[in-house]
Amino acid sequence: MPPAHPFDDDKLREECGIFGVIGVNDAANFVALGLHALQHRGQEAGGIVVHHPEHGFNSARRFGYVRDNFTSASVMETLPGPIGIGHVRYSTAGNKGNTAIRDVQPFFGEFSMGGAAIAHNGNITNANTLRRELIERGSIFQSSSDSECIIHLMARSMGRSIPDRMEEALRKVEGAFSVVAMTRTKLIGVRDPLGVRPLVLGKLGDGWVLSSETCALDIIGAEFLREIEPGEMVVISEQEGVQSHFPFRPRKSRFCIFEHVYFSRPDSILGGRSVYETREAIGRELAKEAPVDADLVCPVPDSGTPAAIGYSLQSGIPYAMGIIRNQYMGRTFIEPSEQIRNMGVRLKLNVNRALIRGKRVILVDDSVVRGTTSRKIKEMILDAGAKEVHFRIASPPTAWPCFYGVDTPQREKLLAATMSEEEMREHLQVDSLSFISLDGLYRAVGEANGRDPKQPQYCDACFSGEYPVRPADMLEQGFQMKAAE
Template sequence: MRPFLSHPFDDDKLKEECGVFGVVGLADAANFVALGLHALQHRGQEAGGIVTYDPEDGFNSARRFGYVRDNFTKADVMATLPGSISIGHVRYSTAGSKGATAIRDVQPFFGEFSMGGCAIAHNGNLTNAAALRRELIERGSIFQSSSDSECIIHLMARSIQKTIAERIKDALRRVEGAFSVVAMTRTKLIGVRDPLGVRPLVLGRVGDSGWALSSETCGLDIIGADFVREIEPGEMVIIEGNKVESTRPFTPAPSRFCIFEQVYFSRPDSIIGGRSVYETRRQIGVELAREAPVEADLVCPVPDSGTPAAIGYSQESGIPYAMGIIRNQYMGRTFIEPTESIRNMGVRLKLNVNRALIKGKRVILVDDSVVRGTTSRKIKDMILEAGAAEVHFRIASPPTAWPCFYGVDTPERSKLLAATMSEDEMRDWIGVDSLKFISLDGLYRAAGEAAGRDPKAPRFCDACFSGDYPVAPFDKIEEGFQMKAAE
């Protein structure tokens, strides 16, 4: 039995793979990393790990299943992690095992090399990991985990470069896919983004002596760090003392940042590309109201991810915003192994309808996405049972018709509702009066691209909507995945 599970009623949402965080130049660095990981908990709730280095004790690590707050706030655990340099990782697995032995897959990973030790935390997914793994095993590598990220350590071990930083460069030049990496040696904190910049990574300053790397700016906020800048696509930064060295180890490529970070993954209080994630999501609602108006009495978010878009829809349409659905904030992981009778309650365990508000009303429900559609059907049933006169769904992303291979846990394509049904068929299957998605152009406009999406040079990775994969998923193609035919 798995020691920790994502909530059994959250399986109709796309899930980020992980978040990474690191600091250098701070006493008790692990405490800062724990705070940063707590702020990034939304990026992975399955497990977390922290590595530190102290001149007297050397490298130390702690890896645990569950929430950061339940593991890395305990004095006995934190006492084993001394030092002024540390990195950490929170995980939701997309690659690697999910059984009771999966603690071996929890990052950061560590390797001892002739020039010293190095720990690595990776956000993203390597699309050629299976091929690399076969090659490395044939050449004598012995893997300790089933994670694709461990390939980086083994590639470093086979490099002939003289420094850790150069070996990281060597290794990452061999991998394909998406990666934002935070690494540490005894004295250096290192951050790297893949050439397309698919996954995020930012740099922060802590007081006069400290530096931080984080998947999102909200991780900097919690430790009182000043945001310096985003690590750019294809950039490596090496931080030692008060010096930040920047290099460009990869062939330049047009940026393709994951647009679903704007829609759902990133926290709304984070800043991406100089723009508030909250404001982008609110603007998505504005665009939705322009593209898909409907007469109604209330605009209600599906909490919590639909809230900013619902506010924007209400503001643009003039239809009152209301909390028609209330989320149970204290559910936690109470029902890790639910009985069948409890499981059949479905979303009622975490969401409840505000009946007095809903009864007799024409309701617009705003949600961030439709994946399998099962949750949408259950929410519709709850709204109708509460006496709503009409139910209209407005979705703050285009139809999710293709799986992601760059660090997002996505069902296989046959299980994505939009891959097998038209919009009208989805509307009938969910059983609502109307169903409309924001267009891909509308999503781009909301994200700051006034002209919409340029099909010849899209600014974002939108493969889950368009089927346009910026990096061919080699491993999946080898398994039989069919790419979208050229139009």
Template sequence: MLSATRPFLAHPFDDDKLKEECGIFGVIGLSDASNFVALGLHALQHRGQEAGGIVTYEPETGFHSERRFGYVRDNFTSAAIMKLLPGDLGIGHVRYSTAGSKGAAQIRDVQPFFGEFAIGGCAIAHNGNLTNAARLRKDLIERGAIFQSSSDSECIIHLMARSMQKTQAERLKDALRLVEGAFSVIAMTRTKLMGVRDALGVRPLVLGRLGEGWVLASETCALDIIGAEFIREIEPGEMVVIENGVVESTRPFAPANARSCIFEQVYFSRPDSIVGGRSVYETRRQIGVELAREAPIDADLVCPVPDSGTPAAIGYAAESGIPFGLGITRNQYMGRTFIEPSEQIRNMGVRLKLNVNRALIRGKRVILVDDSVVRGTTSRKIKDMILDAGAAEVHFRIASPPTAWPCFYGVDTPERSKLLAATMSEEEMREWIGVNSLKFITLDGLYRAAGEAKGRDAANPRFCDACFSGQYPIAPADKLDEGFVMTAAR
């Protein structure tokens, strides 16, 4: 088991994908709440594999907190650990660091965060990224705040401490009115479970019910694992407070046009989740259909890059009439915690986690369907593997437009100079990767796949697509202070 003080070793070959954000989960009114939270976090593990934490409340013994590096299954399954988390109210968080220290992992950066105020304790778990966190942090420190972590989320606790409101719910509203950026927040006091989404609804949050208890979660798949009924999504700009079995809803923020993250549909959410009222699997399958219409090619086999490329590859094959085949197999047991890589092992690259089905690939013109191209290094290695297996041709079809801009709303993207699409044209990328053809779905095609029949409305786009368009719906204040130059916001 990974201890709370041992650094978590990320997989050395996972640096060519956009990193997961975070996953949050909370329950109220369920005995042994920590067990339900652990199950919910297990279902959300794809959103963050670096670390996880759970906070619960039990009236006789108060608040209890356990935070660990590594997978939920390695840390929150033993009876001994779960006994440390009593109560029928609890929240949890799985993390991939999108803000804070990028050096050695620190347990103090692992959420949920907890604050003891004059009116009682409060714990929070945050999915997203605050774009004015550096400004807030500087101001708070100058006014006497003492930070324990490098996370932007801790700003919320300090802002709550400075609020003069009489209840924790009102203090949370005060704090969130001062922050900018993307946030879905789950918070808990001694008697309440609270959930909030920012005014644009960039990050997801859903409400469920299990018996007499209530559940808040990043995705519907986390409701499914505990048998909870999906009630509805928390709406952009909405705050719900659950106490004594009653759900109260308020609107703390000024109205705004919703702009949920479109990459939830492409990659981040699990395919068995419902996001924005739409099946993620169906959207990804439809992306493949649109790709086949926009970028047809004469070939013998449609092959997904596992696992995120699979639904789009199924759609591409069905629309094009070209046979679908599992030409690449993923080692499902490798995970992200791996041996310290020697140079010899590092040179093996993606072969440690992906292997080609040579009997299927040999002699064929292969269409590889992947979810995205970030740096392009993994695409080159996969192409080499396919050619080494005897493929006659290799064609890439990408289920998202070129990723040319960094995300500042909770996705850990490289700086712009390291994004392949920021420095190369599509043809230059094709030559650099070394494939026979390379085509990305258009932004209009992606919107059509997500249910917008007319494509993207440039004047009022439904989604946040800044990583593709460079049009940021929320000005990234801290990055602008650092000299970042963005296109005009829409």
């Protein structure tokens, strides 16, 4: 499958999105709406599993956008019942870029006490080891996804209930995981002990909702109650409501800081704070750390917009939409021939020439990964007659790959892994280039004293190279971790 925007390979892919609901009529409709709101977290494929007391479990898994697959009556009528879960994905493990339908979640398993389905956001860092052990003991895998390990571990558990089996299975899993699962009568949500990936709880009339982000609660009119705590498991039934317990050894939370920077939608709430307000605060910190004389502050749309507004407010330099995004660019637009590919980002972004001509322009973007798109945008700005181009990046340099559910390039393909900031500036051929510092990013997300180097408050491995969970499979394949300082 092609990426959602085949002309832009310079963004980190937003792992996956998960959603579940119980205690409503036609749960599949609510799941589809929730997945639509989470589409930014995964645009490769999606799936829904439901249960009906008379019709049992039913599922549908499709490639492409939710709106193209889960809106027709012919599909939704096959998914009856008051409980359901769903998943949207990018491939972060297994067969990247060549996904088979069998890799599309949720996964389903039939156990002695009944069936269960599971959807997972994150990455299991010891999946290869677990898979080898399970295959040696007779397990037969149907997919290349690391998430299927959880189903097989549950099958081998001697737990008396499905939640017990899931609890035992997840104790053997390393890495990052937020999970939504369902049985015939229960909706289950779990976060890993570090709380790397997000999961929230909502209320919808007499029903309950689990979601990767609060924006998906808004679309169905559900009330946001709280975040699922790191290391917490909630088991929800219509009769007993929400039952919570903590099956893992307590550890200090290390939530993914890049959720604040890029992954989450700006209208979501993280840690009690608006993502939009946090990104605006990042822009303000960036303006304090890296001021420059210029005429305009322009975002690279859409992810750079809140930070650009913050930079403008702090610096007093006018904000302007110097680059316009084509909102209708999608995977079905045109088969990308070599000639079309050479047009690059011009198919998706266009410069507002009348505004840019003769101006000193500050371009604010959320990140620089490979640098390919940044160079193309710079060329477009200069072609439009800009006098100067200054890049300001609303995250520290991305110098290390993520092993916790983000599709990151190999380290040698990350620009910041092989170049200094000045070398990157020369490579991009811009008048100046500055990234927000790691301390500045921490201040923007609410840590007044910046980053505690002895006990960081977030997972920031993509910037610092300090991995809170040992990436066992990657070390086995020869990955070299950062040497201890």
